Amino acid sequence: MRNLCVKVSYDGTAFNGFQTQPYGRTVQGEIEKAIKKLSGETIIIIGSGRTDAGVHAQGQVFNFYTKSSIPTERWAVALNTRLPKDIVIIEAHDVPEHFHARRSAKRKTYRYTIDMGKFPDVFGRQYRFHHPAPLNVEAMREGLRHLIGKHDFTSFTSIHSTKPHHVRTVYEADFVQEGPILHMYVTGNGFLYNMVRVIMGTLLWVGQGKLAPDEIKTILEGRSRSLAGPTAMAHGLMLMNVEYSL
Amino acid sequence: MRNLCVKVSYDGTAFNGFQTQPYGRTVQGEIEKAIKKLSGETIIIIGSGRTDAGVHAQGQVFNFYTKSSIPTERWAVALNTRLPKDIVIIEAHDVPEHFHARRSAKRKTYRYTIDMGKFPDVFGRQYRFHHPAPLNVEAMREGLRHLIGKHDFTSFTSIHSTKPHHVRTVYEADFVQEGPILHMYVTGNGFLYNMVRVIMGTLLWVGQGKLAPDEIKTILEGRSRSLAGPTAMAHGLMLMNVEYSL
Known part of the structure; x- marks a missing residue:
């Protein structure tokens, strides 16, 4: 299966942090919704780590496995049009299957x-x-x-x-x-x-x-x-x- | 009567413009409310000009007449503590009585x-x-x-x-x-x-x-x-x- 690594920036002001929570708007939740809209897949993304409520990111990284055949270079634009304005995807790359945004981080x-x-x-x-x-x-x-x-x-x-x-x-x-x-x-x-x-x-x-x-x-x-x-x-x-x- | 000239910055995102309108949150309205809280006076401030809904200012200028004896150097701090965070007063000066923020602008x-x-x-x-x-x-x-x-x-x-x-x-x-x-x-x-x-x-x-x-x-x-x-x-x-x- 394809493993996509994505760099994302977000304004943390209106989020209850990066990681999905029982309640509140999260960056992860919004990104997973955008992927669902784009490829139809219900996916859980793997972030490099959490950021707390109110914390911002210029270059957070996450990866996820997808069966979609959408070309790599289209993902950023396609996700951005489906994301709220306080999240902006910067780039996406295909990475080896063993790549894990948290465990592989140096x-x-x-x-x-x-x-x-x-x-x-x-x-x-x-x-x-x-x-x-x-x-x-x-x-x-x-x-x-x-x-x-x-x-x-x-x-x-x-x-x-x-x-x-x-x-x-x-x-x-x-x-x-x-x-x-x-x-x-x-x-x-x-x-x-x-x-x-x-x-x-x-x-x-x-x-x-x-x-x-x-x-x-x-x-x-x-x-x-x-x-x-x-x-x-x-x-x-x-x-x-x-x-x-x- | 004292004539105070004030320099103000604001993030226009959440305002229906500078000037008081029949409806919507305005910069002028918020400033007049803050003055009321501070000196008790019901005042209409004179802006250098309007800015439209969504337009920002690093250095908008207004003046107003006041009977308050609050020292000039205290006005900025005192108003800022009474203003919402998207308006920040930068400085205040006493000016001659004929000074008019709109008509005197060069x-x-x-x-x-x-x-x-x-x-x-x-x-x-x-x-x-x-x-x-x-x-x-x-x-x-x-x-x-x-x-x-x-x-x-x-x-x-x-x-x-x-x-x-x-x-x-x-x-x-x-x-x-x-x-x-x-x-x-x-x-x-x-x-x-x-x-x-x-x-x-x-x-x-x-x-x-x-x-x-x-x-x-x-x-x-x-x-x-x-x-x-x-x-x-x-x-x-x-x-x-x-x-x-x-």
Whole structure:
């Protein structure tokens, strides 16, 4: 059977997350409905991972098996005409049958964005966390550096994490500032539930002077969620891309 | 009485335009409600001009007379906490009593934005007109040049214009391309009803090869709306700023 791998962007504002839920509108649900309309097939797509309610994606990836003979290059256009406007398919590829969007993923990059302007930019309000008080970005960058590498991220995940172990590798992490807009980019081999948002919430404490940058190391080593800062709001988070070695 | 001049940005998506209407949510209506909550005064604000349903503003300007003693520097923060999130006040100034946001305006700049990407950028979909077919931007630029100067813009305004005469001066007009994003900037001493949108709709014909750039001159001289192209969709239009000589 054909295995199709699809890259999709979505504005998470009006979704109850990526994954199908007992109630609420989800990205997965809308995509499965569009596939049904297009090929007539009732399919369950496999996402690279969930994103929470309100979280956005520039490059989420999913795969699914289809018997349809629709040419690969037609899928993106054909699905887009059947999808609501807050989901846009970017590309589709045929992949080997063993490809699995979650299990085959090698690296993921997330971005968390803060608007440090006195007043929020109204056109970015749904994609940035507005924090008008001054932040010490250099201290935040120094704190973030402690998280690069292979660590047990128990302190930086929700207590509701269902994962058997919490060791993950962060390959790259940095802040990029463009005027009042501050982006945190984090690339890793996988992310725990709420991990980027807890990292951001804790680094906000560093930026506000409530924590010294080196305390990030202490928190990491303490392996307890209670040591870290709050979970930053969902709407500042964006799944940028998922990488595979095919 | 104090005369306050206020600069405001808004996302026009969920508004039935700037100006108070018999029905529908308007920017003016929301601002007047916020002023009422803040100072207790029932006030009618004076905008620099209307913007249509769906049109956005980075720098709309209005003024109003108030007896309130709230310090000038507090107005922006105080109003923002009382306004819905799709309206953000940027600054407020005391101005002389004769200042009138519409009559005192010297120059206005509008921007119309097209997303020429194969698929729309989902995060800009409410602020850009998606036109995936190729456009000859150089031809559009050449056509646009014919509109610079003092002209009768009857061909480029709605037949529902209520203005006594249609002579306006366009001081500057150009296209700026950033990858798949194409902005048209137009600065003039005043704009007729739908003027920027009709200009854009007609230049799209030029970009699509349906009209030669020089035909813009012929259409201008013909002084008839029927000669020009369609009115481009509202959501690509943004009022950038209004200039005054105080």
